[in-house]
Amino acid sequence: MRIDIVSVLPELMESPLQHSIMKRAREKGLLEVCLHDLRAYGLGKHRQVDDYQYGGGAGMVMMAEPLASCIDDLQKQRPYDEVIYMTPDGQRLEQPLANRLSLKENLLILCGHYKGIDERIRQHYVTLEVSIGDFVLSGGELPAVVLVDAIGRLLPGVLNDETSALFDSFQDNLLAPPVYTRPEDFRGWKVPEVLLSGNFKKIEQWRYEQAVRRTKERRPGLLEEE
Numbered sequence: 001m002r003i004d005i006v007s008v009l010p011e012l013m014e015s016p017l018q019h020s021i022m023k024r025a026r027e028k029g030l031l032e033v034c035l036h037d038l039r040a041y042g043l044g045k046h047r048q049v050d051d052y053q054y055g056g057g058a059g060m061v062m063m064a065e066p067l068a069s070c071i072d073d074l075q076k077q078r079p080y081d082e083v084i085y086m087t088p089d090g091q092r093l094e095q096p097l098a099n100r101l102s103l104k105e106n107l108l109i110l111c112g113h114y115k116g117i118d119e120r121i122r123q124h125y126v127t128l129e130v131s132i133g134d135f136v137l138s139g140g141e142l143p144a145v146v147l148v149d150a151i152g153r154l155l156p157g158v159l160n161d162e163t164s165a166l167f168d169s170f171q172d173n174l175l176a177p178p179v180y181t182r183p184e185d186f187r188g189w190k191v192p193e194v195l196l197s198g199n200f201k202k203i204e205q206w207r208y209e210q211a212v213r214r215t216k217e218r219r220p221g222l223l224e225e226e
């Protein structure tokens, strides 16, 4: 999969994409992430990318022209399955959306800044708007990294244990059960006996019950979803 990201602050995304699972995905050639500095398409001597909003009001708006030129250039090189705009008023990112996007070939992500991007880009270029939650961040860069991580870890071969993403919280509308590692007894706090029993059927049953209990306690709404 290839993901192109357009931003006025690409540096903000470099580090998270160079570590851990994202690093592994990129090194294995399973995921290619390319950052594009919108400033390169800025207008005039100062490479302007934003301007005051029509109608007045505080805050700058990202201009249509640099964004359109950048997207046009990228679209000449490959067809995109989705042109995604990260915005707090978009569709909420949840596991099913990450699952769906992980099956795509090429994604283009636009990061807004300031008051957002000119509405005409949303109308004429963007095919999907994504929010990472009901709070406002200062730009779309961190949300874009969240989206890339959520997608990248689902690509076959990225996680060490291929099956482990299947048991994440939210796949099956269940939160994940508790997990333990050595030592068996830490300050008198013991690992549940069943996990040491070697009886895999019982262990599976216990994990399922714990997952259901945790979901009922913390996110009862999930159990009612399809």
Ligand code: ADE
Residues within 6 Å of the ligand: 086, 087, 088, 130, 131, 132, 133, 134, 135, 136, 137, 138, 139, 140, 143
């Ligand atoms: N940009 C600013 N806040 C955001 C959010 N919550 N989700 C996606 N993009 C954003």
